[in-house]
Amino acid sequence: MQDSKRSIVAWAFYDWANSAFATTVMAGFFPVFFTAYWAVGSSSQEGTFYLGLANSLGSLVVALLAPILGAIADWGTYKKRLLAFFALIGSVMTASLYILQMGAWPLAVLFYSIAVVGFSGANTFYDALLPFVASEKKVDFVSSLGFSLGYIGGGLLFLVNVLMYLNPSWFGFADGGEAIKACFVIVGIWWIVFTLPLLFFVKEEVTADNLPFKQAVKKGLSITRQTVRSFRQLKTLAIFLIAYWLYIDGVDTIIRMAVNYGTSLNFPSESLIVALLITQFVAFPSALAYSVFGRKVGIRKALEIAIGAYAVIAILGYFMTKPLHFYLLAVCIGLFQGGIQALSRSYYTRLIPKQRSAQFFGFFNMLGKFAAIIGPLLMGVVTLVTGNSRYGIFSLVLLFIGGYILLKRVDEEQGKKEVEAFLKETN
Secondary structure: OOOOHHHHHHHHHHHHHHHHHHHHHHHHHHHHHHHHHHOOOOOHHHHHHHHHHHHHHHHHHHHHHHHHHHHHHHOOOOHHHHHHHHHHHHHHHHHHHHHOOOOOHHHHHHHHHHHHHHHHHHHHHHHHHHHHHOOOOOHHHHHHHHHHHHHHHHHHHHHHHHHHHHOHHHHOOOOHHHHHHHHHHHHHHHHHHOOHHHHHHOOOOOOOOOOOHHHHHHHHHHHHHHHHHHOOOOHHHHHHHHHHHHHHHHHHHHHHHHHHHHHHOOOOHHHHHHHHHHHHHHHHHHHHHHHHHHHHHOHHHHHHHHHHHHHHHHHHHHOOOOHHHHHHHHHHHHHHHHHHHHHHHHHHHOOOOHHHHHHHHHHHHHHHHHHHHHHHHHHHHHHHHHOOHHHHHHOOHHHHHHHHHHHOOOOHHHHHHHHHHHHHHHO
């Protein structure tokens, strides 16, 4: 049922659940631990390349699966079950990082890549439930609520994890390395526990055209092919998706590679972790505030402003010379990170047929994951070729410029007309 308070809170709490992986693992301790422990002996440039490879492998798998899985979910009541399946994979593989020994970077890449598959795959079905949880009137707020809960939940656990790392003796650990490995297990447990409210309290809509699983698979494959062809009619949607692909590429790369970039500049790991905490707690109120800002100036205009801000952040990142600069950029990222993610997701719901939300969110997530393939590799390759990580961060500016130019061409009213015509033709 749309706009039910219990369903909205339960849905939003999944962001609280999976953001522990995004903060403690993806943005925080995996890059630090990967460089210092699993990839020990490698140069900083090689470490950046290996980390980019790890992020790209998992994203590639999800990018290829996302549209098919989304279409399958649309033709059966499988969104919640597939979300639970991928969340379980992600949490188990995250906890399994605990068993890997020093120097085992290939296994670390494999385990982490599978965890990214779980994280990203579950998000496909989480996003696809949004139109059924919130009406168009409330969708911007609910989308932002999810991100804000994710920032505060992920931030709180990350704060505890940071204390474990900085003061291992307080928690009974011999050193910081042992504490970090324990954090991976804690994240896995946290992820599963806080997924339960969504599974219990969010009602998945049952429609007359639901199919058994095997038939849904066949239908899903067929629909995926049709979806690719549908972009000839849904031109506005296609333009937005390409714009999103470009600018979210830069956003995701900054999130995933920031700690590694700071490490290459010889900033202390403690300073990098503190900067991540700053981002989390600034992003919590900012995600909700940015949704209010978006309603006042227009959602597309708010997205354009956020893209411009990220381009400036990438430029300023090139000139960083001390940890204080990293802290200041962490504040800037926190101001816009939740806004650009939440409003992109809610704006997309205005451009797609609600009846095929999982199918089209499959493509939305696919492009986001293809961006997460290209971005980290772009930064890694540029760093490796030039021998200077500053050129790697600066290269992201081109992605924001391209995304901004295309987003300016999106006409929401024209998009609605195209959706109406598309539904009439396909129903």
